[in-house]
Amino acid sequence: MDSDFFKQHISQQFNAELEGIIKRIMAMGGLVEQQTIDAVEAMVTGNVEKAETVITSDYKINAMEVALDETCTQILARRQPTASDLRLVMAVIKAIADLERMGDEAERIGRMALHVLEKDREVAPMEEFKAMGGHVQQMIHNALDSFVRMDADQAVRAVKMDIQIDSLYEEIIRQLMALMREDPDSIPRVMDLVWATRALERIGDRAGNICEYVIYFVKGKDVRHTSFEQMAIEATGDGRE
């Protein structure tokens, strides 16, 4: 975040509090990103230990959410922020709710990884799943980066990654349905792959939500429920970037 943003506050203590919540949301986001990487790896390679680590680590993300939400509410009560300070705290409150759910989805992928058998992995579109995971991880990374910099242009670019993710998602689901058709005995296990793919897609969706809060913070405009084109216009002022 632009250091000028913090210089404007007369109270150094308030500055420190706002910087503190930004640092903590970045730590939380970093953990969610790592959980997503580990969950995808567990699914693709069948690494049971990694899957179990993902499952047993989710409580850390939950605890971070509850603590950070509490800190933000305290800041609202004690500092009574207005204008951009208020928008920042609101953006943090909303973003941590999304991050927490992203952690839940990563945990779900970890659980599903334990159900899939080696013979399923051999026929399932695991390369595509891995590629989708890579895009989702990059999208989380860029969303968090746009958040810490409060860079609306970067947020718009990050949101656009969702197009590739959705396209891979459709392709994987199509291939999984073909697998079920070829080998009906595999249906329950292939359904676990379907749920994992869905969970990965939803992590991307929620990374997109975080980008929308960045655009709202920077532009003071609510870009939820608008198209990519409209979002780009709001964020850049001319619709080109």
Place this chain on the structure above:
Amino acid sequence: MDSDFFKQHISQQFNAELEGIIKRIMAMGGLVEQQTIDAVEAMVTGNVEKAETVITSDYKINAMEVALDETCTQILARRQPTASDLRLVMAVIKAIADLERMGDEAERIGRMALHVLEKDREVAPMEEFKAMGGHVQQMIHNALDSFVRMDADQAVRAVKMDIQIDSLYEEIIRQLMALMREDPDSIPRVMDLVWATRALERIGDRAGNICEYVIYFVKGKDVRHTSFEQMAIEATGDGRE
């Protein structure tokens, strides 16, 4: 909500603002409840007109969310509420985010209803889907009711409905997997039923989130990520109700 809550404010205007956001979230919640009822009916009966109404009405819920979120942010900036007033505004901000997503899921069910064929309806567990829809609708209704009354006991009872909903969900998914196995040609259409069932289950989950905000408002305790048992203890003080 207890009318004493509003009497405590010296400013009648502030009272009117808080009452206003409660009225508006109830209107928004009522629309979400109706969309859920209509989406389930469209799926069960194949009523195309109803499905299309659900799909074309979702924008209203989105617009309500954006407007209400803006009003809440303005109240935070101008009134700088503390204590229970602040907790109320925070509960509203979080609840409208869930309601908006519930509307999205209802729209998804409406879309899926258009894909399912009459011959699928004849073999699919539509009675169970209808029963699950009834429970979800009741849970939304009770969650909203607990919100307007800020009744933590009622909120706990509403959360517990999720157990029955999850049980029906598991049963429906099991039956749908059996259908796919019997008739592999039907897999793509049965998958649409799977997505609709999942969407309905998620509406219930989010109604549960709203109940948690009520408990937080009343008790000042964050009950996310806790068990039913723990939640009952936090809400009632003795764990029995």
